[in-house]
Amino acid sequence: MNTNPVMVRGLNFSYEEEGGTPALCGVDLTILSGTVTVLIGPSGCGKTTLCKCLCGIIPKLIHGVTNGEVFVFGREIANDESIAISSLSEQIGLVMQVPDHQIVMTAVEDDVAFGPENRMMPPPEVRDLVDHTLSEMDLTQKAEADPSALSGGEKQRLAIAGVLAMGPEIMVFDEPVSSLDSAGRDHFVQIVKALKEAGKTIIIVEHDFEVFDFADQWVLMKEGRIVCASAPREIPRELVESELWH
Amino acid sequence: MTKKSRLGALDPRPKLMLMASASTACILANDLIYIASVLCMLIATLLIGGMDVRLVLRRAKAIFVLIAMLFVIQTFFSGLPYPGGLLLAAMLSLRLLVVVLAGLILMEGEVRDYLLALVQMKMPYTLAFMVVVGLHFLPILREEAVNIYCCMQLRGKDFKNMKLTEKVRAYTGICLPILVGALRRADEMSVAMETRGFRSRPSRTYMRQLKMRGADIALTILWPAILVVLYEVECVF
Numbered sequence: 001m002n003t004n005p006v007m008v009r010g011l012n013f014s015y016e017e018e019g020g021t022p023a024l025c026g027v028d029l030t031i032l033s034g035t036v037t038v039l040i041g042p043s044g045c046g047k048t049t050l051c052k053c054l055c056g057i058i059p060k061l062i063h064g065v066t067n068g069e070v071f072v073f074g075r076e077i078a079n080d081e082s083i084a085i086s087s088l089s090e091q092i093g094l095v096m097q098v099p100d101h102q103i104v105m106t107a108v109e110d111d112v113a114f115g116p117e118n119r120m121m122p123p124p125e126v127r128d129l130v131d132h133t134l135s136e137m138d139l140t141q142k143a144e145a146d147p148s149a150l151s152g153g154e155k156q157r158l159a160i161a162g163v164l165a166m167g168p169e170i171m172v173f174d175e176p177v178s179s180l181d182s183a184g185r186d187h188f189v190q191i192v193k194a195l196k197e198a199g200k201t202i203i204i205v206e207h208d209f210e211v212f213d214f215a216d217q218w219v220l221m222k223e224g225r226i227v228c229a230s231a232p233r234e235i236p237r238e239l240v241e242s243e244l245w246h
Numbered sequence: 247m248t249k250k251s252r253l254g255a256l257d258p259r260p261k262l263m264l265m266a267s268a269s270t271a272c273i274l275a276n277d278l279i280y281i282a283s284v285l286c287m288l289i290a291t292l293l294i295g296g297m298d299v300r301l302v303l304r305r306a307k308a309i310f311v312l313i314a315m316l317f318v319i320q321t322f323f324s325g326l327p328y329p330g331g332l333l334l335a336a337m338l339s340l341r342l343l344v345v346v347l348a349g350l351i352l353m354e355g356e357v358r359d360y361l362l363a364l365v366q367m368k369m370p371y372t373l374a375f376m377v378v379v380g381l382h383f384l385p386i387l388r389e390e391a392v393n394i395y396c397c398m399q400l401r402g403k404d405f406k407n408m409k410l411t412e413k414v415r416a417y418t419g420i421c422l423p424i425l426v427g428a429l430r431r432a433d434e435m436s437v438a439m440e441t442r443g444f445r446s447r448p449s450r451t452y453m454r455q456l457k458m459r460g461a462d463i464a465l466t467i468l469w470p471a472i473l474v475v476l477y478e479v480e481c482v483f
């Protein structure tokens with residue numbers, strides 16, 4: 001019955017144990033298989049928090065007060081202690097807003113290989129996959145470099161590469177192009193189109209959302225709530241053009 | 247990145263073997279000439295290995311000064327009549343030097359290779375990752391310390407003309423944020439590793455594999471062999 005990639009029901013979350021404004025209030029969201037969803041909203045409205053809920057970092061690693069349900073392929077993850085984040089990673093991948101928080105290895109190619117190795121992919125296959133992903137993200141020249149010596153844009157491309165290499169069914173990108181130049185941004189749009197073509201389910205947080213006019217769903221958020229979620233064409237222009245989102 | 251020295255290009259395992267055997271031999275041995283000859287061999291290895299001597303001196307300057315101080319203190323305060331104290335002090339200093347230089351040989355090499363070496367030597371991978379992530383952290387922490395130090399100086403803190411108590415307080419002001427930052431980073435790191443499937447399976451694979459080449463095998467066998475032969479020679483004379 002309900003095997004949508006993502007379904008969120010009445011989700012509330014607040015970082016503080018008591019008092020304070022909640023980061024998410026009564027969020028309901030359904031994401032269909034093979035679709036592209038763009039999360040839009042002013043900074044601090046809870047986009048990153050929602051992304052972390054989708055892949056289980058909240059509430060499994062970041063504690064706070066959580067209410068409601070999050071389903072990934074029909075499996076409730078927010079209240080089930082027995083589901084480990086590392087096992088969820090096979091279904092859902094997250095490119096974090098801050099690449100430094102995500103890069104774990106001491107060489108670029110090793111970092112791309114990290115996910116596939118954890119899933120016990122045979123070494124020759126890992127090698128091919130890594131080479132292919134590096135060239136796709138234009139990092140071949142930097143394969144042996146130390147990630148801490150990369151530029152902001154290169155780190156961001158590495159963070160994307162690390163998740164692409166894992167190839168989960170659902171991919172969440174939290175402001176993935178904020179430090180990329182316009183060519184890099186265009187390239188990312190192409191990657192998203194190709195992923196959609198391949199049947200993946202994509203969720204993107206991005207301020208410059210007009211380039212994702214091909215998305216199946218735009219989700220407008222404000223102060224922890226979803227204001228509107230529907231196809232880009234069906235959202236009233238005056239709502240989209242309100243300065244809140246720009 | 248600078249070009250790899252000959253030592254840097256070697257497999258990490260012979261280097262670990264060299265470090266372990268040289269240190270053990272010098273700690274067990276009670277003979278000044280033996281320890282001195284091991285030290286000479288070590289220096290020869292460093293030189294043949296193409297290690298940058300100036301870099302070595304700069305990296306380990308503080309340790310060399312410390313060893314020199316220990317030498318002086320031991321010589322004068324051992325309570326032994328001349329030359330007993332001097333001999334004891336020399337032995338201790340040379341031993342320390344051997345350990346430090348062997349450690350420097352280890353530093354010629356990349357963290358990623360040590361991870362593979364530990365795993366291929368059958369260390370459990372979660373433990374190996376902990377060691378290696380820790381090693382990777384050190385330079386980052388050092389960089390942070392330098393940053394904070396510079397920030398404080400830019401804001402008018404004069405570290406040179408300071409009383410001792412003020413100095414202690416200032417350095418606490420540097421170390422505390424670094425410690426907090428390190429804990430936070432370690433936390434972020436473990437989150438990142440989990441979201442990428444670390445420990446989701448009982449075991450994992452490795453894209454690269456280390457292979458021992460001729461020079462690696464030679465070094466692995468040669469060092470312990472020479473240590474033993476030297477010991478035998480010393481015993482004869």
Ligand SMILES: Nc1ncnc2c1ncn2[C@@H]1O[C@H](COP(=O)(O)OP(=O)(O)O)[C@@H](O)[C@H]1O
Nearest residue numbers: 015016023041042043044045046047048049050
């Ligand atoms: N680790 C945290 N601890 C406490 N509050 C946080 C934390 N992260 C985010 N917040 C708060 O939660 C709210 C939503 O933040 P976030 O989800 O990062 O917003 P966005 O990604 O939309 O900019 C903000 O008010 C922010 O201050």
Ligand SMILES: [Mg+2]
Nearest residue numbers: 047048097174
């Ligand atoms: Mg954010």
